[in-house]
Amino acid sequence: MRSYKIAVLRGDGIGPEIIDEGIKVLEAVSEPEGFELDWIEYPQGADHFLATGELLSEATLKEVAGCAAIYFGCIGDPRLAPGVLEQGILLALRFYFDQYINLRPVKLLEGVRTPLAGKGPADIDISVVRENTEDFYIGIGGRVTGTGAGSTKNTLEILRSLYQVKFELDIETDADELAYQIGVLSRKGCERVMRYAFELAMEREKKLTSVDKANVLTHCYGFWREVFTEVAKAYPDVQTEFNFVDAITMWFVKNPEWYDVVVAPNMFGDIITDLGAMIQGGLGLAPGGNINPEGVSMFEPIHGSAPKYKGKNVSNPIATIWAGALLLANIGEKRASDRVITAIESVLKAGQVRTYDLGGSSKTSAVGDAIAQRIRAPE
Numbered sequence: 001m002r003s004y005k006i007a008v009l010r011g012d013g014i015g016p017e018i019i020d021e022g023i024k025v026l027e028a029v030s031e032p033e034g035f036e037l038d039w040i041e042y043p044q045g046a047d048h049f050l051a052t053g054e055l056l057s058e059a060t061l062k063e064v065a066g067c068a069a070i071y072f073g074c075i076g077d078p079r080l081a082p083g084v085l086e087q088g089i090l091l092a093l094r095f096y097f098d099q100y101i102n103l104r105p106v107k108l109l110e111g112v113r114t115p116l117a118g119k120g121p122a123d124i125d126i127s128v129v130r131e132n133t134e135d136f137y138i139g140i141g142g143r144v145t146g147t148g149a150g151s152t153k154n155t156l157e158i159l160r161s162l163y164q165v166k167f168e169l170d171i172e173t174d175a176d177e178l179a180y181q182i183g184v185l186s187r188k189g190c191e192r193v194m195r196y197a198f199e200l201a202m203e204r205e206k207k208l209t210s211v212d213k214a215n216v217l218t219h220c221y222g223f224w225r226e227v228f229t230e231v232a233k234a235y236p237d238v239q240t241e242f243n244f245v246d247a248i249t250m251w252f253v254k255n256p257e258w259y260d261v262v263v264a265p266n267m268f269g270d271i272i273t274d275l276g277a278m279i280q281g282g283l284g285l286a287p288g289g290n291i292n293p294e295g296v297s298m299f300e301p302i303h304g305s306a307p308k309y310k311g312k313n314v315s316n317p318i319a320t321i322w323a324g325a326l327l328l329a330n331i332g333e334k335r336a337s338d339r340v341i342t343a344i345e346s347v348l349k350a351g352q353v354r355t356y357d358l359g360g361s362s363k364t365s366a367v368g369d370a371i372a373q374r375i376r377a378p379e
């Protein structure tokens with residue numbers, strides 16, 4: 001029998017309970033489809049960190065490297081400063097496994113209401129391809145204090161001369177404290193994610209929108225545009241356009257039907273996919289795949305850990321279950337993946353079992369049960 005080892009990191013807050021439902025559904029489909037999933041649990045998250053001081057060790061990463069894929073819940077805990085778990089666990093995994101594509105379907109399923117008046121499932125079906133390893137996420141930056149030597153003033157002078165700022169920076173040079181962060185894009189990093197987006201566009205409607213802010217962050221996103229224009233030459237059948245990130249947030253709301261595949265740098269991709277989640281009916285319905293086509297990929301809901309709902313069995317597990325479907329497609333079980341998505345759609349369309357965020361009062365576990373049941377006995 002085909003068998004796959006899946007690393008499971010449930011994480012914090014509602015992570016454990018939503019992953020329960022994902023596993024339940026994936027188990028339900030694996031049996032009739034004739035394969036086996038071997039879940040390898042890892043305790044990484046806030047509790048583990050507070051108890052042991054460990055975020056994610058090299059040894060753990062090496063072990064996870066032996067798995068077919070990673071199933072990830074969510075992280076974040078009010079006891080820790082923002083960024084500790086995010087960088088130490090989630091970004092560490094994305095970077096270590098070089099998961100350079102973050103694929104986020106923004107699709108309004110039948111039976112779900114969008115807050116956009118007059119729009120329906122036919123209007124909202126966008127694949128956002130977010131670059132996932134570069135840009136402002138690389139963590140290079142610093143903070144400088146003091147007005148003496150090695151001070152804020154010196155730092156600004158150095159940054160200015162290094163980066164040939166054409167006009168005087170509008171920053172108080174006698175400020176006694178400053179912070180800066182540097183975004184970096186590589187040609188290879190841009191090319192690989194753009195090629196993936198073009199390939200996806202070829203399978204879909206042959207329409208691709210590239211997002212940037214080339215009018216202000218000229219160094220990074222001017223480069224992004226240049227590389228996009230180069231890559232586009234290999235795909236003459238794909239219709240392309242550039243959107244500034246501020247403009248695309250507006251058009252996502254006004255005319256989501258214009259979009260099919262969208263490729264965006266890391267930070268803008270992060271921002272527009274939270275907006276995307278809302279127009280597809282809420283964060284409880286938005287999955288994502290962190291993909292390295294040649295390596296180990298990781299699948300997760302795009303929402304956070306919602307600590308206030310932890311253990312209450314009320315959160316919507318559909319984003320996680322849908323992420324599980326993306327995982328199945330990634331390990332080569334495409335038919336099982338389609339069956340999970342069909343079952344999700346069918347439960348949403350029937351409308352009887354839904355969590356509070358969708359206007360219902362069902363438990364998290366009831367949603368998982370209903371979807372697993374639909375897989376066993378489709379209508």
Ligand code: IPM
Pocket residue numbers: 086087090091270302
């Ligand atoms: C996401 C999240 C992460 C990100 C955080 C938790 C690091 O917001 O997956 O969208 O910014 O990528």
Ligand code: MN
Pocket residue numbers: 270271274302
């Ligand atoms: Mn985000």
